[in-house]
Amino acid sequence: MNQTVIPKPDYEAALREAGVRITRPRRVILGILSDAGDHPDAMEIFRRAVAIDSSISLSTVYRTMKLLEGIGAIHRHAFEGGPSRFEPAVGDHHDHLIDIETGDVIEFQSDRIEELQQEIARELGYEIVHHRLELYGRKRRRR
Amino acid sequence: MNQTVIPKPDYEAALREAGVRITRPRRVILGILSDAGDHPDAMEIFRRAVAIDSSISLSTVYRTMKLLEGIGAIHRHAFEGGPSRFEPAVGDHHDHLIDIETGDVIEFQSDRIEELQQEIARELGYEIVHHRLELYGRKRRRR
DNA sequence: CTTCTATTTGCAAACGATTTGCAATTGCAT
DNA sequence: ATGCAATTGCAAATCGTTTGCAAATAGAAG
Ligand SMILES: [Mn+2]
Ligand SMILES: [Mn+2]
Ligand SMILES: [Zn+2]
Ligand SMILES: [Zn+2]
Numbered sequence: 001m002n003q004t005v006i007p008k009p010d011y012e013a014a015l016r017e018a019g020v021r022i023t024r025p026r027r028v029i030l031g032i033l034s035d036a037g038d039h040p041d042a043m044e045i046f047r048r049a050v051a052i053d054s055s056i057s058l059s060t061v062y063r064t065m066k067l068l069e070g071i072g073a074i075h076r077h078a079f080e081g082g083p084s085r086f087e088p089a090v091g092d093h094h095d096h097l098i099d100i101e102t103g104d105v106i107e108f109q110s111d112r113i114e115e116l117q118q119e120i121a122r123e124l125g126y127e128i129v130h131h132r133l134e135l136y137g138r139k140r141r142r143r
Numbered sequence: 144m145n146q147t148v149i150p151k152p153d154y155e156a157a158l159r160e161a162g163v164r165i166t167r168p169r170r171v172i173l174g175i176l177s178d179a180g181d182h183p184d185a186m187e188i189f190r191r192a193v194a195i196d197s198s199i200s201l202s203t204v205y206r207t208m209k210l211l212e213g214i215g216a217i218h219r220h221a222f223e224g225g226p227s228r229f230e231p232a233v234g235d236h237h238d239h240l241i242d243i244e245t246g247d248v249i250e251f252q253s254d255r256i257e258e259l260q261q262e263i264a265r266e267l268g269y270e271i272v273h274h275r276l277e278l279y280g281r282k283r284r285r286r
Numbered sequence: 287c288t289t290c291t292a293t294t295t296g297c298a299a300a301c302g303a304t305t306t307g308c309a310a311t312t313g314c315a316t
Numbered sequence: 317a318t319g320c321a322a323t324t325g326c327a328a329a330t331c332g333t334t335t336g337c338a339a340a341t342a343g344a345a346g
Contacts, residue, residue, distance in 0.1 A: 124251065129281060203294085
């Protein structure tokens with residue numbers, strides 16, 4: 001009967017915190033992000049937004065994404081080939097496996113890999129600021 | 144007295160193999176790639192090419208890069224923020240650490256990480272076609 | 287070496303994703 | 317309610333890359 005709690009970020013608080021106005025377009029976009037289970041791109045967010053408020057513009061979507069990215073509320077992923085895709089920055093760090101046939105994005109997490117990255121960077125005399133690990137693959141033929 | 148052998152790929156043979164003509168612009172570009180120790184972008188390759196033959200066009204650089212990528216002779220890297228950068232596909236697989244201050248690209252290789260990636264993919268029911276692992280960091284403050 | 291044609295070229299224009307200038311609108315502190 | 321800075325929608329600009337096209341050329345054939 002009880003489900004895993006999917007944390008919904010309080011974007012409005014984050015915005016207020018950043019000293020930024022909470023406008024109608026922003027509210028709509030934030031709502032879409034909050035309950036997006038996927039990794040939509042700007043055009044897709046725009047489509048979903050227009051369905052709610054037809055006066056929203058694509059520019060505003062882009063501007064809002066940049067704003068949210070700036071305050072660390074969302075992550076931007078530039079997967080191969082396509083436009084940037086976004087996701088709320090709630091929950092733990094994870095990386096992505098992209099199904100090259102369907103475009104599906106699957107999340108995974110490996111402490112071991114994260115550790116090894118640190119180790120490599122430090123051996124090279126660097127500290128990692130951020131990283132990108134993307135696996136591109138296809139479903140394994142059912143055995 | 145003896146240096147590590149830096150393998151120079153025989154691009155011309157690869158091209159002939161692909162049933163493609165060996166033209167003057169292509170020869171120039173191939174030469175540049177052969178002795179590029181870095182990961183130049185199209186514009187940089189264009190600059191180096193023009194220094195050798197001023198009649199070469201940027202379009203031809205792009206077309207040639209696509210051709211070479213198609214026959215697997217070079218790799219294209221779309222590092223964050225900038226244009227695609229290229230490198231000859233000789234030698235073993237490696238991944239990259241990008242110095243976010245200088246833009247320098249440092250190569251590294253981790254069998255352990257490669258293994259873990261395979262493991263993760265197979266657990267998710269996928270086979271990896273290719274992947275991308277990029278570390279973005281800055282030089283660690285001299286201790 | 288010349289001829290012949292399919293391939294390749296340079297150029298300019300088109301492209302897709304994203305950003306920007308600007309005048310009109312709006313959130314919100316007073 | 318008022319006033320103004322922040323934000324918007326729109327159109328035009330930008331950046332890296334691709335493409336259509338007519339002119340040039342590699343290289344096979346003779
Ligand atoms: Mn994700
Ligand atoms: Mn490399
Ligand atoms: Zn990671
Ligand atoms: Zn790798």
